[in-house]
Each structure stands twice: as C-alpha cells, then as structure tokens.
Amino acid sequence: MSDPRLYLFSVLALLTAGLLAAWARAAAAATRAGRERDGWRGRPSAFELVVGFGTNFFDTLGIGSFAPTTSLFKLKNVVPDEEIPGTMMIGHTPPVVIQAFIFIAIISxxxxxxxxxxxxxVLGAWLGAGIVARLPRSRIQIGMGVALLIAAATFLMAIFEVTAVGGEASGLSGGSLALAAGCLFVLGALMTIGIGIYAPTMIVVSLMGLNPAVAFPIMMGASAFLMPVAGLRFLKAGRYGLRAALGLATGGIPAVLIAAFIVRSLPLTAMRWLVVIVVLYAAIAMLRSALHERRSGPGPAADGRRAAGAR
Structure with a gap:
C-alpha cells in the first residue's frame, strides 16, 4: 500500500464490517424469535429518518450528533431511555465511519x-477511562466549558485580526506532536464520561498552528474507531431499538455526503467562524449539563447523559 492512509481505511472497514454483520444477525434472530416490541420490527418512521439526516448533517460540521438525538428521541419517546445510548452508538456508526473516510481522504x-x-x-478512551471515571464529572464540565468560552473569544480576536490563532500547516513533529498527542489522550479519556471531543480537538489543532480543517479527519477518525467496538457491546446486550437505529443510519448517510463537501470548500476565515460556532455550542451545552447534573445528582439516567455528551 503506497498511501499510508489505506492502512487506516482497511482496519476501519474491517471493524465496521464486523459491526454490520453482527447487527444483521441480531436483527434476523430477533425477527425469527417473533419479538414484537417497538423498535425491533418495521421500517424506520419519517421522524427517525429526519432525525438521522439532521443530526448527522450537523455532526459532520463538528456540532456532534448524540446530544440532539437524545433530546429528539426523548421528546417523541422513540425508544425507552435505557435504549437510547445503544441506539445512537449503533445507528450513528455508519455515517460517522463515512465521515472518517471522506475527511481522511479529502483533507490533507x-x-x-x-x-x-x-x-x-483511542488509547485515552480505553486506558484513561478508569481514572477519569472517578473524577467529579460536573467540575470537569465546568472547567471545559469555561475553557471553551475563552477559546471562542480567542478565535473571535483572530477573525478580527486582534491576535493570531491557527495557521495553514498540516502536520506536527517533535515536541509539538508529543504535546498534541498528550492533549488528545486526555480528550479521549474524557469521552468516556461524556465530555465531547469535537470542539476541544478543534481548539488543540488550531492552537498548535495547524489549519482548523485538520481537526475533522482527526476527530472523525477517532470516533469512527471507537464506535463499532462500543456498538458491538450494545448489540450483545440487546439494549437498542432496531428501527430507530436503522433510521439514524439511513437518514444520516446522505446528510454526511452533503455536509462534508461544505466543510471542504470553506475558506480559512469561514472555517474559523465555524469553529467559533461549534465551540460556543459545546461550551454552553457543557455548562448546562453540569448545572443539570448538580441539581439532579447521579441517578439511573447517568449513562444516557454520558452517551449524549460523548462527542
């Protein structure tokens, strides 16, 4: 393989094929067993398809898809609350993998x-989970939320040429690469308690002097490698809604194809504005989640909240 990216594509394709094969077997087994409960049989509804399209369109722009999907599914009671995390992890995997393929291919x-x-x-998500899970989640959210607000202000100053943030570089080396890797390791670990990786990755990449667009293949690639493995766990447990997951995947794939080429065509200034919007959205969502968690305290919905903020 002359292009080193083909190794990434090959491994990612194998992981995704494994999830899709297991998903097909689980769906067939459920149908043969005659399971009638909602979410296991029938075609996706128009609402589920629209949710899949809308959330994955904005996910491709860096907004994230889990939090809005959770809100919309709860609004219409699409699946039981305990099945929302698994439904999202399985249903959003095909669109996210396509995002990873596209961005790794088109962004240098x-x-x-x-x-x-x-x-x-990925290592942070696997090795750091045990450590990070013991930290006070609401305090991390507050700290990250405030940091993102400061970063958004810094980007606004860069847009109006008050200060310099970001650049045109497409790679790092030496100490800069080691520092960025350390940051991504921490961000990967924070994913396990529901701290989104998208907006912080944009900030890390830009502060290291890279073009903000470089964040997209990195953050989509990391999510794409994690999601098929996590999806297999939900499949094995049967904690997902088949019809709703199919709606997310079917509606999400065309949305990704449309949104990805919008990102590719954005000039640097427009990309900076997109980063500001994404970072502000993430900061506000993070601070609201911290406030909600402090008011309600830990409870049965904790796993759902973690999944909702995971990207």
Missing part, C-alpha cells in the same frame, strides 16, 4: 500526525 494531514493523534485519542 501529514500521515504521522494523523495516525499518532487518532491513536492517542
């Missing part, structure tokens, strides 16, 4: 930088 990133930062985020 130095291969070493791409591989190291994706690997750091």
């Amino acid at each position: 990133v130095q291969p070493t930088t791409l591989f190291v930062l994706i690997a750091a985020a």
Whole structure:
C-alpha cells in the first residue's frame, strides 16, 4: 500500500464490517424469535429518518450528533431511555465511519500526525477511562466549558485580526506532536464520561498552528474507531431499538455526503467562524449539563447523559 492512509481505511472497514454483520444477525434472530416490541420490527418512521439526516448533517460540521438525538428521541419517546445510548452508538456508526473516510481522504494531514493523534485519542478512551471515571464529572464540565468560552473569544480576536490563532500547516513533529498527542489522550479519556471531543480537538489543532480543517479527519477518525467496538457491546446486550437505529443510519448517510463537501470548500476565515460556532455550542451545552447534573445528582439516567455528551 503506497498511501499510508489505506492502512487506516482497511482496519476501519474491517471493524465496521464486523459491526454490520453482527447487527444483521441480531436483527434476523430477533425477527425469527417473533419479538414484537417497538423498535425491533418495521421500517424506520419519517421522524427517525429526519432525525438521522439532521443530526448527522450537523455532526459532520463538528456540532456532534448524540446530544440532539437524545433530546429528539426523548421528546417523541422513540425508544425507552435505557435504549437510547445503544441506539445512537449503533445507528450513528455508519455515517460517522463515512465521515472518517471522506475527511481522511479529502483533507490533507501529514500521515504521522494523523495516525499518532487518532491513536492517542483511542488509547485515552480505553486506558484513561478508569481514572477519569472517578473524577467529579460536573467540575470537569465546568472547567471545559469555561475553557471553551475563552477559546471562542480567542478565535473571535483572530477573525478580527486582534491576535493570531491557527495557521495553514498540516502536520506536527517533535515536541509539538508529543504535546498534541498528550492533549488528545486526555480528550479521549474524557469521552468516556461524556465530555465531547469535537470542539476541544478543534481548539488543540488550531492552537498548535495547524489549519482548523485538520481537526475533522482527526476527530472523525477517532470516533469512527471507537464506535463499532462500543456498538458491538450494545448489540450483545440487546439494549437498542432496531428501527430507530436503522433510521439514524439511513437518514444520516446522505446528510454526511452533503455536509462534508461544505466543510471542504470553506475558506480559512469561514472555517474559523465555524469553529467559533461549534465551540460556543459545546461550551454552553457543557455548562448546562453540569448545572443539570448538580441539581439532579447521579441517578439511573447517568449513562444516557454520558452517551449524549460523548462527542
């Protein structure tokens, strides 16, 4: 393989194929067993398809899809609350994998930088989960929310040429790469308690002097490697809604194809404005979640809230 990205594509394709095969077997087994409960049989509804399209369109722009999907599913009571995390993890996997393929293919990133930062985020999610899970989640959310607000203000100053943030570089090396990898390791670990990776990755990439667009293949790639593995766990437990997951996947795929080329065509200034919007959205959502968690305290919905903020 002359292009090193093909190794990433090959591994990601195998992981995704494994999830899709297991998903098909689980759906067939459920149908054969005659399970009639909602979410296991029938075609996706128009609402589920629209949710899949809308959430994945904005996910491709860096907004994230889990929080809005959770809100919309709860609004219409699409699946039981305990099945929302698994439904999202399985249903959003095909669109996110397509995002990863597209952005890795169309946005120029130095291969070493791409591989190291994706690997750091994935390792953080796996190795750092036990440590981070013991930290006070609401305090982390408040700290991250405030940091993102400061970062958004910094980007606004860069847009109006008050200060300089970001650049045109497509790769890092030496100490800069090691520092960025350390940041992505921490962000990957924070994903396990519901702290989204998208907006912080945009900030890390830009502050390291890279083009903000470089964040897209990195953050989509990290999510794409994590989601098929997590989806298999939900499939094994049967904690998901089949029809709703199909709606997310079916509606999400065309949305990704449309939104990805919008991102690709944005000039640097427009990309900075997109980063500001994404970061402000993430900061406000994070601070609201922290406030809600402090008011309600830990409870049965904790897992759902974690999944809702995971990206």
